[in-house]
Structure formats: C-alpha cells, structure tokens
Amino acid sequence: MSEQHNLTYSLSKEELFIYRRHGYLIREQVFGAAELADLTDSVERAVAAAYEQSTRGRTYHLDGKRFVDIDHMTVQFEHGDMSETIRVIEPAHHLDAVLEALAEDPRIVDPVRSIIGVDAVSIWTNKLNLKRAGEGSGFGWHQDSPYWVHDSDHVDLLPNVYLAFDDASAENGCLRVIDKSHLRGCLPGKTDGSQLAGFFTDPACFDEKDQVLLEAPAGSLVFFDPHSIHGSEPNRSSNPRRAMVLTYQPADYPMLKTGEVRNIG
Ligand SMILES: O=C(O)CCC(=O)C(=O)O
Numbered sequence: 001m002s003e004q005h006n007l008t009y010s011l012s013k014e015e016l017f018i019y020r021r022h023g024y025l026i027r028e029q030v031f032g033a034a035e036l037a038d039l040t041d042s043v044e045r046a047v048a049a050a051y052e053q054s055t056r057g058r059t060y061h062l063d064g065k066r067f068v069d070i071d072h073m074t075v076q077f078e079h080g081d082m083s084e085t086i087r088v089i090e091p092a093h094h095l096d097a098v099l100e101a102l103a104e105d106p107r108i109v110d111p112v113r114s115i116i117g118v119d120a121v122s123i124w125t126n127k128l129n130l131k132r133a134g135e136g137s138g139f140g141w142h143q144d145s146p147y148w149v150h151d152s153d154h155v156d157l158l159p160n161v162y163l164a165f166d167d168a169s170a171e172n173g174c175l176r177v178i179d180k181s182h183l184r185g186c187l188p189g190k191t192d193g194s195q196l197a198g199f200f201t202d203p204a205c206f207d208e209k210d211q212v213l214l215e216a217p218a219g220s221l222v223f224f225d226p227h228s229i230h231g232s233e234p235n236r237s238s239n240p241r242r243a244m245v246l247t248y249q250p251a252d253y254p255m256l257k258t259g260e261v262r263n264i265g
Pocket of ligand 1: 243
C-alpha cells in the first residue's frame with residue numbers, strides 16, 4: 001500500500017483493477033455506528049422536509065406511479081394505491097446539513113477521484129432510496145448511462161457510490177449488479193409499450209445468472225460503473241433498507257437536475 005493511500009481514501013491499484021474488471025467494488029463498514037446514527041437522523045429529517053415540500057409540487061404519474069417535482073427535486077412515492085410513503089428523493093443532499101457534508105466526505109470522494117482519474121470532481125446527482133420495511137418496492141434491471149446520456153457528454157465518467165445506512169441482505173432488497181455488464185456500454189431498453197420501458201435494460205442483453213448480490217453491513221460503500229446493469233428486489237423483511245447513491249463527475253460541470261456547478265472542496 002503506498003504512502004499516498006495511507007493518507008487518503010484513494011483506491012489501491014488492486015481495488016481499481018477489481019472495479020474496472022467487474023464494474024463494482026465494495027468497501028465494508030467505512031462509516032461507524034455513531035456516524036450512522038447521525039446519518040439516519042439526517043435522512044429522516046430530509047424525508048420529512050421533502051414530504052412537506054411535495055404538498056406544493058407538480059404531481060404526475062408514469063405507469064401509474066406517483067412522482068412530484070418540486071423546483072429541481074423529484075420525489076417518487078411507493079406504488080401502492082395512494083401511498084404516502086416516499087420511495088426516492090433526487091437530489092437530496094441539499095435537504096439537510098449532514099447530507100451536504102456527506103457529499104464532500106473524503107471516504108466517498110477520494111475513491112471517486114481514483115476512478116475518474118482526476119484531482120477535482122463535482123456532484124452529478126444523488127438519490128435517497130428508502131425501501132421501508134415490508135413495503136419498499138424493487139428497482140428493475142437497468143443501466144444509469146442510457147438515462148443520463150441525453151444530459152451529459154461524458155457519461156463514462158459518472159461513477160456511483162452507494163452508501164448502505166442499514167444492513168443490506170437478500171431479504172430486505174440489497175443492491176444487485178450484473179457482473180462485467182459495464183464493459184458493453186449503453187444497451188437498448190425494453191420495448192413493452194409502458195411509459196418507463198426504455199429505462200429498463202432489454203432482458204435479451206444479459207443473463208440474470210450473472211447477478212451478484214451486494215449484501216453488506218450498514219456503513220458499507222459500493223462503487224459501481226454508470227454502465228453496470230443493476231437493480232434490486234422489494235424489501236420483504238421487517239427491517240428498513242435505506243441507502244444514498246451519490247454520483248460524481250469531473251469538476252466544473254453542471255449537476256443533472258439543477259444545472260448548478262457543485263465542485264467538491
Ligand atoms: O437502491 C437500489 O436498490 C437500486 C438503486 C438504483 O437502481 C438507482 O438508484 O439507480
């Protein structure tokens with residue numbers, strides 16, 4: 001391990017090799033119990049703020065699912081009839097000071113610098129994916145790149161960092177990735193006639209047998225490539241599966257939804 005690696009949280013050569021080969025990498029228990037307690041309090045404050053703001057947002061439905069746009073933020077609700085449970089908030093870092101600080105945390109940002117191969121990065125987007133106990137819905141298999149390619153000319157340079165706020169298991173719907181799928185670039189979407197079809201990867205393009213379950217204790221980080229096919233099952237357990245997915249890009253580029261430039265540091 002180099003002196004540089006001891007001083008920072010950059011990925012080692014071996015870690016970078018694994019990330020590039022497989023399209024993902026796990027670092028377990030990077031955040032400790034006391035930090036996770038602060039972070040989950042912050043997540044719940046952010047959810048309460050987003051819920052309050054959603055009452056004055058613009059509501060629309062896609063494939064029967066409820067979305068609300070409030071300025072540059074989108075809130076998605078759970079799919080059950082009239083559910084008032086928030087499923088996803090994007091972006092979310094601005095909703096609470098602890099999440100603002102998290103977006104700048106070197107344990108998240110230094111590895112991203114190694115992956116992109118630059119010293120300076122900026123925020124592309126981030127999401128709170130909440131998956132509440134017993135009702136949190138799954139995410140169909142998809143790549144992020146086909147969704148982002150319309151708004152970014154450097155879609156290869158948008159690595160994701162998934163932070164698990166709770167222990168993530170098969171039962172509560174942990175993140176899953178299709179091993180090495182990132183090597184194939186942007187793949188075609190489904191064509192089943194639904195409004196969101198194009199966001200989900202055509203099942204003929206991959207084999208579910210290649211999926212890897214990213215079961216990991218709370219506080220772990222999963223770094224994954226914008227071209228990696230990923231998704232997750234519903235939360236069928238009595239434990240929450242809350243997570244934040246933070247996505248970065250080289251410095252000086254605007255954020256996905258707000259158009260604001262948010263350089264780190
Ligand atoms: O949180 C998950 O399980 C999946 C997240 C995801 O697919 C996404 O945010 O694009």
